[in-house]
Amino acid sequence: MRDLQTNQRTARGGERDDVYLQRFTVEFEYPVHFTHGLFDPANDLLDHVLDRRGVDGVRKVQVFLDRGLVQAWPDMTRAVKRWFDDRTDRFQSASMPRILPGGETAKHGWKHVGAVMRTLGRLHLDRHALVIGIGGGAMLDMLGLAVSLVHRGLRFVRIPTTTLAQCDAAVGVKNGIDAHGMKNFAGTFAAPFAVIADFDFLRTLSPRDWIGGVAEAFKVAMIKDTRFFDFLCEHAGALATRDATAMDRTIRQCATIHLDHIRLGGDPFETGSARPLDFGHWAAHQIECISGYRVGHGQATAIGMAIDSHYAMQTGLLSAPEYESLIRALTTCELPVWDPCLEERNEHGQRRVLAGLESFREHLGGKLTVTLPQGIGARCEVHVMDDDRIECAIKALETITGRTVRSS
Ligand SMILES: NC(=O)c1ccc[n+]([C@@H]2O[C@H](COP(=O)([O-])OP(=O)(O)OC[C@H]3O[C@@H](n4cnc5c(N)ncnc54)[C@H](O)[C@@H]3O)[C@@H](O)[C@H]2O)c1
Numbered sequence: 001m002r003d004l005q006t007n008q009r010t011a012r013g014g015e016r017d018d019v020y021l022q023r024f025t026v027e028f029e030y031p032v033h034f035t036h037g038l039f040d041p042a043n044d045l046l047d048h049v050l051d052r053r054g055v056d057g058v059r060k061v062q063v064f065l066d067r068g069l070v071q072a073w074p075d076m077t078r079a080v081k082r083w084f085d086d087r088t089d090r091f092q093s094a095s096m097p098r099i100l101p102g103g104e105t106a107k108h109g110w111k112h113v114g115a116v117m118r119t120l121g122r123l124h125l126d127r128h129a130l131v132i133g134i135g136g137g138a139m140l141d142m143l144g145l146a147v148s149l150v151h152r153g154l155r156f157v158r159i160p161t162t163t164l165a166q167c168d169a170a171v172g173v174k175n176g177i178d179a180h181g182m183k184n185f186a187g188t189f190a191a192p193f194a195v196i197a198d199f200d201f202l203r204t205l206s207p208r209d210w211i212g213g214v215a216e217a218f219k220v221a222m223i224k225d226t227r228f229f230d231f232l233c234e235h236a237g238a239l240a241t242r243d244a245t246a247m248d249r250t251i252r253q254c255a256t257i258h259l260d261h262i263r264l265g266g267d268p269f270e271t272g273s274a275r276p277l278d279f280g281h282w283a284a285h286q287i288e289c290i291s292g293y294r295v296g297h298g299q300a301t302a303i304g305m306a307i308d309s310h311y312a313m314q315t316g317l318l319s320a321p322e323y324e325s326l327i328r329a330l331t332t333c334e335l336p337v338w339d340p341c342l343e344e345r346n347e348h349g350q351r352r353v354l355a356g357l358e359s360f361r362e363h364l365g366g367k368l369t370v371t372l373p374q375g376i377g378a379r380c381e382v383h384v385m386d387d388d389r390i391e392c393a394i395k396a397l398e399t400i401t402g403r404t405v406r407s408s
Pocket residue numbers: 066067068069072101102103104107135136137138139141161162163164165168169170172173174175176201202203204205206209212297298
């Protein structure tokens with residue numbers, strides 16, 4: 001009785017006196033590790049991570065692998081099995097590692113989510129069991145959604161194996177699938193149990209997927225970190241030619257900026273209308289959809305940033321030298337700034353990419369909020385995007401298509 005009265009007082013406003021205001025705070029915490037040779041016998045990181053919040057007795061574990069990863073690392077299934085076979089006193093593998101499709105097809109609709117949920121049900125995993133996903137951002141997004149739904153959420157360890165997943169997709173709190181013709185239409189916010197990025201996996205990435213993560217690094221640098229932007233410009237050539245040290249630094253810095261934003265940005269579960277880390281993404285998501293996912297997420301992000309940066313230059317937010325330094329660095333990295341799918345038009349003759357603005361608004365909710373760079377390392381938000389300026393940006397970028405490589 002006393003609690004109810006206390007709460008009635010804190011409900012304030014006095015509009016109603018029969019309200020019981022429910023309020024509590026939940027703290028989230030998860031480690032993000034960077035390593036090499038995760039499954040090497042001498043590396044005890046995974047032991048350490050899985051023992052976090054140790055429970056008594058043997059813990060049930062199920063591992064899922066990205067098919068593209070397994071094709072590049074044929075010994076992967078055996079290595080994982082061997083690792084758990086050596087620790088049967090502490091972990092019980094629910095079954096052999098399961099292989100899931102890799103790439104955006106993993107995220108197409110509910111098919112694979114349903115299959116993973118059925119598997120987890122058949123294996124009788126409980127809420128203390130650990131599910132480990134090893135693969136690219138798309139497979140982890142889909143698996144994370146399935147895992148967050150079973151028993152309202154199992155413990156999920158992400159082991160990202162692409163540059164983009166290590167520096168962005170796998171370190172945050174989101175997962176999801178593409179549905180109803182919209183990128184990331186269905187998904188949940190769910191913090192992982194832990195994240196472990198092993199740089200060794202990056203060696204086998206295709207040129208497209210090697211450089212994809214660098215687009216997300218430019219994204220955060222442009223709107224948040226001038227020094228990181230300078231670093232990326234200086235190392236653009238090295239990144240393009242697969243310099244592992246430059247990539248290591250890029251991934252760590254980019255991941256850290258994402259993590260800091262989630263922790264300190266005041267809106268980890270994105271309840272507001274603004275989403276600063278989605279600079280360039282209204283166009284990027286639409287480019288992915290229009291191209292039938294021929295254009296990868298990183299490449300689409302590079303094009304989206306190029307469009308919005310040209311737009312920012314037209315409105316005086318960015319100087320011409322600042323804009324040119326971004327375009328020069330992106331093209332040096334062999335990231336695209338234009339793609340033929342931008343030419344596609346709807347039945348009214350409008351560029352199909354423009355529909356990305358409304359999809360973006362709908363996805364975020366509230367009024368349209370687009371983040372634009374304001375100089376290098378800072379940002380501002382606008383609520384109206386002018387079609388003529390977008391048109392002008394796309395036309396200007398088309399003229400540099402000679403350097404448009406590896407959009408797919
Ligand atoms: N959840 C988030 O917050 C978030 C953030 C950014 C991006 N994303 C999503 O991430 C996805 C893109 O992820 P991505 O860039 O990692 O691409 P991806 O997951 O599509 O992987 C690209 C390809 O690389 C293969 N692959 C994975 N690891 C490999 C390895 N080590 N060697 C060789 N091949 C390997 C995959 O099988 C796939 O064919 C998009 O769907 C995007 O929407 C999610």
